[in-house]
Amino acid sequence: MSALLLKLVADLVAGRIRVVDLTQTLSPDFPQIVLPPELGQAWPFRIEEASRYDARGPGWYWNNFSCSEHTGTHFDAPIHWISGRHLPDNSTDTIPATRFIAPACVLDCSREAAADADFLLTVDFLRKWERRHGRIPAASWILMRTDWSKRTDPVAYQNIDETGQHTPGPDTDAVRFLVEQRQVLGFGSEAIGTDAGQGFHLKPPYPCHYYMHGSGRFGLQCLTNLDLLPPVGAVVIAAPLKIKEGSGSPLRVLALVPSPAAAPARRSAKKSAKRRARTKRR
Amino acid sequence: MTRPLMRPPRKNPVLRTRVPTLPPAARSRVTLGLTAGAARGRFELQVCRDCGTVQYPPREACHVCLSRRLDWREQNGAAELLSETTLWHSNELFYRERVPWRLGVAKLDCGPVAVVHLHGDCAPAPSRVRVRAVLDRAGQATLIAIPDKDTPNMADDRQLREMTCDPKFRKVLITDAKTALGQALVEAIVAAGAELVWAGYAESWKKTPGFDRLTSNPQVSLLPLDLTDSRAVKDTAGEIGGRVDILINTADHHRNFGIAARDGVETARAEMDANYFGLLRLAQEFAPAMRARGADGQSSAVAWVNLLSIFSLSNFPPHGTYSASKAAALSLSQCLRAELAPAGVRVINVFPGPIDDEWNQALPPPKIAPARLASDIVDALRGGAEDVFPGDIAQDWLARWRDNPKALERELAAMPR
Numbered sequence: 001m002s003a004l005l006l007k008l009v010a011d012l013v014a015g016r017i018r019v020v021d022l023t024q025t026l027s028p029d030f031p032q033i034v035l036p037p038e039l040g041q042a043w044p045f046r047i048e049e050a051s052r053y054d055a056r057g058p059g060w061y062w063n064n065f066s067c068s069e070h071t072g073t074h075f076d077a078p079i080h081w082i083s084g085r086h087l088p089d090n091s092t093d094t095i096p097a098t099r100f101i102a103p104a105c106v107l108d109c110s111r112e113a114a115a116d117a118d119f120l121l122t123v124d125f126l127r128k129w130e131r132r133h134g135r136i137p138a139a140s141w142i143l144m145r146t147d148w149s150k151r152t153d154p155v156a157y158q159n160i161d162e163t164g165q166h167t168p169g170p171d172t173d174a175v176r177f178l179v180e181q182r183q184v185l186g187f188g189s190e191a192i193g194t195d196a197g198q199g200f201h202l203k204p205p206y207p208c209h210y211y212m213h214g215s216g217r218f219g220l221q222c223l224t225n226l227d228l229l230p231p232v233g234a235v236v237i238a239a240p241l242k243i244k245e246g247s248g249s250p251l252r253v254l255a256l257v258p259s260p261a262a263a264p265a266r267r268s269a270k271k272s273a274k275r276r277a278r279t280k281r282r
Numbered sequence: 283m284t285r286p287l288m289r290p291p292r293k294n295p296v297l298r299t300r301v302p303t304l305p306p307a308a309r310s311r312v313t314l315g316l317t318a319g320a321a322r323g324r325f326e327l328q329v330c331r332d333c334g335t336v337q338y339p340p341r342e343a344c345h346v347c348l349s350r351r352l353d354w355r356e357q358n359g360a361a362e363l364l365s366e367t368t369l370w371h372s373n374e375l376f377y378r379e380r381v382p383w384r385l386g387v388a389k390l391d392c393g394p395v396a397v398v399h400l401h402g403d404c405a406p407a408p409s410r411v412r413v414r415a416v417l418d419r420a421g422q423a424t425l426i427a428i429p430d431k432d433t434p435n436m437a438d439d440r441q442l443r444e445m446t447c448d449p450k451f452r453k454v455l456i457t458d459a460k461t462a463l464g465q466a467l468v469e470a471i472v473a474a475g476a477e478l479v480w481a482g483y484a485e486s487w488k489k490t491p492g493f494d495r496l497t498s499n500p501q502v503s504l505l506p507l508d509l510t511d512s513r514a515v516k517d518t519a520g521e522i523g524g525r526v527d528i529l530i531n532t533a534d535h536h537r538n539f540g541i542a543a544r545d546g547v548e549t550a551r552a553e554m555d556a557n558y559f560g561l562l563r564l565a566q567e568f569a570p571a572m573r574a575r576g577a578d579g580q581s582s583a584v585a586w587v588n589l590l591s592i593f594s595l596s597n598f599p600p601h602g603t604y605s606a607s608k609a610a611a612l613s614l615s616q617c618l619r620a621e622l623a624p625a626g627v628r629v630i631n632v633f634p635g636p637i638d639d640e641w642n643q644a645l646p647p648p649k650i651a652p653a654r655l656a657s658d659i660v661d662a663l664r665g666g667a668e669d670v671f672p673g674d675i676a677q678d679w680l681a682r683w684r685d686n687p688k689a690l691e692r693e694l695a696a697m698p699r
């Protein structure tokens with residue numbers, strides 16, 4: 001083993017590098033994307049007991065689960081969108097594994113998203129961010145922090161009214177800037193899509209899906225704990241399941257963060273689960 | 283005049299809950315013809331095609347001319363009460379626990395004389411009465427005489443209530459109250475005097491017009507419930523299952539596709555998941571407690587209602603996968619009926635024609651209005667039937683199906699889509 005890797009492991013064990021879990025718990029209570037009901041639908045996460053130390057299997061407990069490739073915290077492969085359908089290595093089984101580990105730039109849009117659920121990230125916002133934190137490196141993840149994951153009530157998280165969903169996302173020019181000027185690896189968000197809830201009305205519809213996937217880039221959705229990441233310096237490990245011709249996959253997204261930057265009040269998974277359970281029975 | 287039913291006192295928790303008992307359930311195959319009519323809310327007797335005799339009890343042959351050409355035909359039940367008595371003792375556990383029990387002998391205007399259960403408001407013999415064939419707690423047809431003209435609080439009669447599933451003072455779960463039917467049903471059940479209505483809803487983030495209005499009624503509790511989520515169904519049954527007297531499963535996932543019009547199985551599977559597996563999940567989690575509470579005082583567990591479809595009987599190709607899911611639910615409901623029968627809990631299947639909702643938008647009228655369907659479901663609970671075909675279309679298709687199922691299959695296949 002190289003000295004570099006040994007040092008990495010030693011730093012992890014010693015807490016000099018901390019692991020932040022950016023993943024929502026896969027649970028039947030977590031809402032799934034909403035499409036008009038006459039269209040094909042993404043399955044929500046569902047789980048059925050196979051046995052639990054009972055007549056169905058006396059010594060063991062296990063479940064069968066079902067869900068969409070796009071349920072819970074999930075990865076979008078380029079083949080997900082029509083603009084990326086003819087690209088080489090565009091599905092979960094063919095994307096080179098080296099691309100599953102990459103640095104992350106975290107854009108704090110939490111104030112803007114709190115003020116306006118339909119907030120659109122602009123080129124202007126990106127340039128201001130670069131003035132403070134430096135140029136966005138090529139092949140890095142752009143993670144849009146909105147604190148949307150703190151909306152543990154599914155109604156507030158979905159935020160749907162008669163005109164559709166209202167969640168923040170990037171505008172068309174910002175996406176093109178990231179793809180064409182900065183060659184990013186992909187775009188990640190805390191809401192249910194990488195595009196804004198009203199992204200259907202942008203030009204083209206769903207620009208983040210259209211341009212990112214059209215140029216072989218990826219998406220991450222339903223992320224959480226982005227508030228625990230530094231603007232730069234974190235490394236994200238996001239490896240989708242190796243589904244044959246998969247358009248995406250639920251996955252565990254981890255961030256490696258140099259210790260001083262890892263916030264002390266890291267939320268435990270247990271605590272988040274408790275909060276969700278509290279809001280379930282409304 | 284029947285004394286109006288009073289709200290039952292709270293259950294004494296130190297006493298053992300009475301175990302359900304049933305009236306005698308054995309019937310000959312030919313006598314099950316009476317049950318077949320009563321199951322659809324009809325009083326049908328054998329009529330001899332050769333000599334015209336109407337006979338009761340049912341037999342293999344006409345008791346006058348020995349012809350075997352007997353047809354089951356609906357009778358209006360008009361009768362003269364000849365005599366009456368009150369039962370004070372019975373070795374049948376069911377009646378032993380319920381005496382005194384009023385019985386009479388009635389001569390039907392169509393000919394036969396029959397021993398009948400006697401509603402408390404029937405005037406002393408001789409008097410005019412109406413004889414009805416209803417299902418008893420064993421699920422078998424029995425005859426009851428009710429007064430010639432309706433009387434106040436008639437439905438509250440103690441003996442009649444043993445043969446109905448009246449929602450009055452009962453606690454009712456409506457599994458999907460978000461739809462127009464679900465909302466109408468919540469209101470109809472409350473109006474029928476239910477003690478408490480749990481109004482189930484899934485996917486809280488999808489609003490449906492009018493749903494929030496339900497909360498203004500103090501009898502109504504909103505209940506998160508998604509029948510596609512096994513854990514949620516189990517948790518919900520754990521919370522309220524021991525209190526549900528009437529469960530009305532209104533889950534109805536409906537899309538408009540045959541086989542050729544839709545690639546893949548995603549839509550069909552979603553229909554099956556809600557309409558078939560949803561019923562299975564509910565039955566596994568809620569039926570055990572209901573089975574245990576079949577004789578739990580005045581407001582015992584009494585009925586389980588399934589919203590099926592007339593398409594359960596014969597496939598409507600433009601809604602082909604939906605029809606298949608409802609046929610699967612019909613089959614499963616028969617299993618549930620058999621498993622709830624020992625507790626005297628009635629499984630009522632409702633087979634409406636197309637409901638006037640968004641998924642039947644493209645079908646021409648007549649379509650049954652959700653409010654009408656809701657009131658028909660309440661009537662079914664107050665009645666003595668277990669298979670209900672509300673509305674003209676359902677009645678028409680039922681008649682065609684009974685007459686010639688193959689002909690109906692061809693007719694449904696030829697319908698414009």
